[in-house]
Amino acid sequence: MSVQYDYCVIGGGIVGVATARALLLRYPAAGVVLVEKEASLGLHQTGRNSGVIHSGIYYAPGSLKARLCAEGERRTKAFCSEQNIPCEQRGKLIVATSPLEEQRLDALAERAKVNGIVAESLSKAEISEREPYIAGTKALFVPAAAIVDYGLVLRKLADDFVNRGGTLLLGSSVERLKECANAVEIGLKGRTLTAGRVVACAGLQSDRLARLAGLRPAHKIVPFRGEYYQVAPEKQGLVRAMIYPVPDPGLPFLGIHLTPMIDGRLTVGPNAVLGFAREGYRKGSVSPRDVLSYASFPGFWRTIAKNWRSGAQEMMDSVFKTRYLRACQKYCPSLRLEDLQPMQPGIRAQAVGRDGSLAQDFIFLETQRMLHVCNAPSPAATSALPIADMIVDRLSQAGAVSRDGAGEQSYGFSAF
Secondary structure: OOOOOEEEEEOHHHHHHHHHHHHHEEEEEOOOOEEEEOOOOOOOOHHOOOOOOOOOOOOOOOHHHHHHHHHHHHHHHHHHHHHHOEEEEEOEEEEOOOEEHHHHHHHHHHHHHHHOOOOOOOEHHHHHHHOOOOOOOOOEEEEOEEEOOOHHHHHHHHHHHHHHOEEEEOOOOEEEEEOOOOOEEEEEOOEEEEEEEEEOHHHHHHHHHHHOOOOOOOOEEEEEEEEOOOEOHOOOOOOOOOOEEOOOOOOOOOOOOEEOOOOEEEEOOOOOOOOOOOOOOOOOOOOHHHHHHHOOOOHHHHHHHHHHHHHHHHHHHHHHHHHHHHHHHHOOOOOOOOHEEOOOOEEEEEEOOOOOOOOOOOOEOOOEEEEEEEEEEOOOOOOOHHHHHHHHHHHHHOOOOOOOOOEEEEOOOOOO
């Protein structure tokens, strides 16, 4: 079998594009093709996030996630500077509104010190002085956090990939993956490619692509809708910094926050509600195939059993806009119902284990010639450049891995 390409990367989100580019940076003479099923890049998680360059304050000291985020923050800002991409360092204000949250905030401040992150503790009066419309009893200000348009970052990465000799195939859904002795056959509609190595960064479809390749992942992707509102134009200047609640370590997601966008808008969100379609962004979208996929997985029901209270609250916030507003008014009391205007949602690809755990780690599935990135946890956009280097490093490691699920590997860090 003749090999058309040395490497094929499947998936046109920011991790896939950064990986394709990283391969050419490492191996300039290699033939690299990037395959994306949509007509353009970044239509899913990359193009529907908060646009935040995170600092890594939440992550366990010394963990892979903390290191990747710290490096990703620096490198993303440097890339934006090199490419003249608008990027503003607004800072993140994490606001406590109760004694319990103050205790958690103090723990975050200690974590920031260990992680080498500059953070300033603010009193109630100092919060009002810095952000007059924000109410809290205590806060932590992290100046390194910034805002950017990740869609633009993605396009610049893709341009650089193509300029370095990479091949970009859009509108090319993968229908077949067959690993042979010296190559992998990638069956697209109407044509077949061959590549010496394949990297799959398929996000919401990552587990399905792994199964298409004959692997048997021990997890399932469950979609969670992140619903946002944008604040009315006359109140877009309400805050300068990103305003975050103190995370509850007992909950899987960070909570609703206020985020200025690089285009001047101010957004509120996201919540996290169970989705009924992996790529159905319109409210009420249902895919029977997607629902059956997770409803037939025992781990999903174990997750529901563990998190039904918080899940019910998130669903109520989704149904009743007044409840969503109350979550915002906890730290921004001047917001009114009419200030919350419609905005496109996002859908998070959440890997769920057989035991009902929500994976917070990287999950890789590997064979001799394929590497499937089955979970690249938040903040994957911030960390895309170092994640890409990590993937390229893994590709250079020889050795086949079992195809029966023993090849699934996760790398340890917890949610907070």
